[in-house]
Amino acid sequence: MDQLNEPTGKTHATRALIELRKKILDGELAGGTRLFEVPLAEELAISRTPVREAMSRLAEEGLLDRVRSGGFVVRTFGFADVIDAIELRGVLEGTAARLAAERGVSAEQIATMREIVHKLDACFGEVPGDVDFETYSELNESFHHELAGLAGSEVIRREVARVSRLPFASPSAFSPDLGDIAAFRRSLNLAHEQHRAIVAAIAAREGSRAEALAREHARAARRNLEHVLREDRSLIDQLPGLALVVD
Amino acid sequence: MDQLNEPTGKTHATRALIELRKKILDGELAGGTRLFEVPLAEELAISRTPVREAMSRLAEEGLLDRVRSGGFVVRTFGFADVIDAIELRGVLEGTAARLAAERGVSAEQIATMREIVHKLDACFGEVPGDVDFETYSELNESFHHELAGLAGSEVIRREVARVSRLPFASPSAFSPDLGDIAAFRRSLNLAHEQHRAIVAAIAAREGSRAEALAREHARAARRNLEHVLREDRSLIDQLPGLALVVD
DNA sequence: ACCCGAACTGGTGTATACAATCGCCTCAAA
DNA sequence: TTTGAGGCGATTGTATACACCAGTTCGGGT
Numbered sequence: 001m002d003q004l005n006e007p008t009g010k011t012h013a014t015r016a017l018i019e020l021r022k023k024i025l026d027g028e029l030a031g032g033t034r035l036f037e038v039p040l041a042e043e044l045a046i047s048r049t050p051v052r053e054a055m056s057r058l059a060e061e062g063l064l065d066r067v068r069s070g071g072f073v074v075r076t077f078g079f080a081d082v083i084d085a086i087e088l089r090g091v092l093e094g095t096a097a098r099l100a101a102e103r104g105v106s107a108e109q110i111a112t113m114r115e116i117v118h119k120l121d122a123c124f125g126e127v128p129g130d131v132d133f134e135t136y137s138e139l140n141e142s143f144h145h146e147l148a149g150l151a152g153s154e155v156i157r158r159e160v161a162r163v164s165r166l167p168f169a170s171p172s173a174f175s176p177d178l179g180d181i182a183a184f185r186r187s188l189n190l191a192h193e194q195h196r197a198i199v200a201a202i203a204a205r206e207g208s209r210a211e212a213l214a215r216e217h218a219r220a221a222r223r224n225l226e227h228v229l230r231e232d233r234s235l236i237d238q239l240p241g242l243a244l245v246v247d
Numbered sequence: 248m249d250q251l252n253e254p255t256g257k258t259h260a261t262r263a264l265i266e267l268r269k270k271i272l273d274g275e276l277a278g279g280t281r282l283f284e285v286p287l288a289e290e291l292a293i294s295r296t297p298v299r300e301a302m303s304r305l306a307e308e309g310l311l312d313r314v315r316s317g318g319f320v321v322r323t324f325g326f327a328d329v330i331d332a333i334e335l336r337g338v339l340e341g342t343a344a345r346l347a348a349e350r351g352v353s354a355e356q357i358a359t360m361r362e363i364v365h366k367l368d369a370c371f372g373e374v375p376g377d378v379d380f381e382t383y384s385e386l387n388e389s390f391h392h393e394l395a396g397l398a399g400s401e402v403i404r405r406e407v408a409r410v411s412r413l414p415f416a417s418p419s420a421f422s423p424d425l426g427d428i429a430a431f432r433r434s435l436n437l438a439h440e441q442h443r444a445i446v447a448a449i450a451a452r453e454g455s456r457a458e459a460l461a462r463e464h465a466r467a468a469r470r471n472l473e474h475v476l477r478e479d480r481s482l483i484d485q486l487p488g489l490a491l492v493v494d
Numbered sequence: 495a496c497c498c499g500a501a502c503t504g505g506t507g508t509a510t511a512c513a514a515t516c517g518c519c520t521c522a523a524a
Numbered sequence: 525t526t527t528g529a530g531g532c533g534a535t536t537g538t539a540t541a542c543a544c545c546a547g548t549t550c551g552g553g554t
Contacts, residue, residue, distance in 0.1 A: 049537075049538055317536050318536065
C-alpha cells in the first residue's frame with residue numbers, strides 16, 4: 001500500500017494520477033463532480049486507458065467513488081468528515097499503540113522510538129516557541145510511521161497508513177505550513193510530551209494508557225482544525241488538502 | 248464502497264472480478280502468486296482490458312497488492328492476519344458504537360436496532376441450542392450493518408464496511424456454516440446478550456461501555472476461529488474465505 | 495392527445511496492435 | 525571473481541477503433 005510508484009511520474013497513468021490528485025486536493029474538482037474519461041484524456045493529452053488507471057487508483061485512495069453505472073465521481077468531504085477521519089486515525093494509531101504494548105516490542109524497536117523522541121527533544125530551544133519546525137515535522141512523521149508498524153501487524157500498519165493518506169487526516173497535516181503561528185509552535189511542547197508518554201506506556205506494556213494517549217494525541221490535529229475554522233479561516237487555503245473541504 | 252455493481256456479472260470485467268475473487272478466497276490462487284494479464288485473459292476467454300479492471304478492483308478490496316514494477320500479486324494472509332483483521336473490525340465497530348452513543352441517535356434509529364434485537368430474540372427456542380440459525384444469521388448481518396451507520400458518519404461506516412468485506416473478518420464469518428456444531432449454537436446466547444447490551448449502552452449514551460461491548464462482541468469471532476484451529480481444523484475448508492489462509 | 499418505437503447521443507466496455515520497460519542472462523573486461 | 529554493458533524475452537503501458545448500453549428525442553400511427 002505504500003508502494004504506489006510515483007517517482008514524480010514515469011508513466012502517463014502516474015502523471016495523470018498526480019495531476020488529478022492535485023486538482024482534487026486543491027478543490028479545483030469539487031466534490032460530486034463526475035469525471036468523464038474522454039474530456040479528461042483530451043485535457044491531459046493522453047488516451048483514455050491511463051486515465052482509467054489513474055482514476056482507479058484514486059478510488060483506492062478514497063478520493064473518488066465508483067458510481068453504479070460506471071465511471072467515477074469526486075468524493076465529497078465536509079468538515080464533519082475531516083473530524084471523523086482524524087478521529088479514525090486516532091483510533092487506529094491507538095490500536096497500534098495498544099497492541100504494541102500488549103504484545104510487546106523488541107529492545108531495538110523501543111530504542112528506535114526513543115531515539116526519535118530524543119531527536120525531537122533537540123528541536124526545542126530555550127524559550128517557549130523556539131522550535132526547529134522543519135526538523136520537528138520530519139521527525140514527527142517518522143514517529144507516526146514507526147508507531148504504525150510497532151505492533152508487528154501488517155494489517156494494522158496498512159490501515160493506519162491508509163487513513164493517513166488523506167492529507168487532512170495525516171499526522172503531519174498541520175505541521176509544515178503553520179510554523180509561522182506562534183500558538184501552534186507552543187502547542188508542540190504538549191504534543192511532544194505525548195510522544196514521550198506513548199513510548200513510555202508501550203515500553204511499560206500499559207496497553208490501555210498507550211491507546212488513550214495516542215487517541216488524545218490525534219486530537220491535537222482536531223484542535224488545530226477547529227482553531228483554524230474559528231479564528232482564521234483564511235488559513236484553510238494554505239493547508240494542504242483542506243481546500244477540497246466544503247461546508 | 249458498497250456499490251460494487253455485481254449483478255452476478257453483466258460485464259466481462261465483473262465476471263472476471265467474481266471469478267478471480269472466488270479463486271483467491273478458495274485458495275486456488277495462493278498468497279504471493281503473481282497474476283499475469285495474458286494467461287488470465289486467455290483462461291477467462293476475454294481480453295486484457297477487463298482483466299486489469301478486475302484486478303484493480305480486487306486491489307481496492309485488499310485481496311491483491313500492486314507491485315512496484317506493475318502488475319499484481321495475491322495478498323498473503325496468515326492466521327495472525329485474520330486475528331488482526333477481526334481485532335480491527337472490533338475496534339472500528341467499537342468506534343461506531345461509541346460515537347453513536349456520544350453523539351446521540353434518533354428515536355427511529357434506536358427503534359430499528361431494538362426491533363432487530365427483538366427479532367433476534369425470536370430465533371431462540373425453549374431449550375439451549377434450539378436456534379433458528381438461518382434467520383439469526385441474516386438478522387445478525389442487519390445488526391452489524393445498521394450499527395456501522397449509527398454514528399451518522401460516512402467515514403466510519405465506510406471503513407467498517409471495508410474491513411468487513413474480508414470474508415474471514417466479517418461479522419457473519421462464522422455464522423452460515425457452523426449451524427451444525429452445538430457448541431456454536433449455544434455460544435449464540437452470549438453473543439446475542441451483547442447485541443442487547445450494545446443497543447442499551449448506545450441508548451443510554453454510555454460511549455465507553457458501548458465501545459467495549461462491541462469490541463468484546465467481535466472477540467466471539469476470534470474465539471470461534473481459535474476453536475476451529477485447536478479442535479477441528481477440518482472445518483477450515485468449510486468456512487468461507489478461510490481456505491486462503493496459510494500458516 | 496397519447497403511445498410506442500426508431501434513431502440519436504453521450505458515455506463506458508472491450509479487443510487488439512504496438513510501444514516501452516523491466517529483469518535477467520550472457521559475455522567480456524578489469 | 526566481480527562487475528558492467530548489452531541484448532533479449534516476458535510483461536505491462538498506451539492508443540485507438542469499435543461495440544454496446546441507457547437515456548432522450550423525435551416521429552408516426554392511432
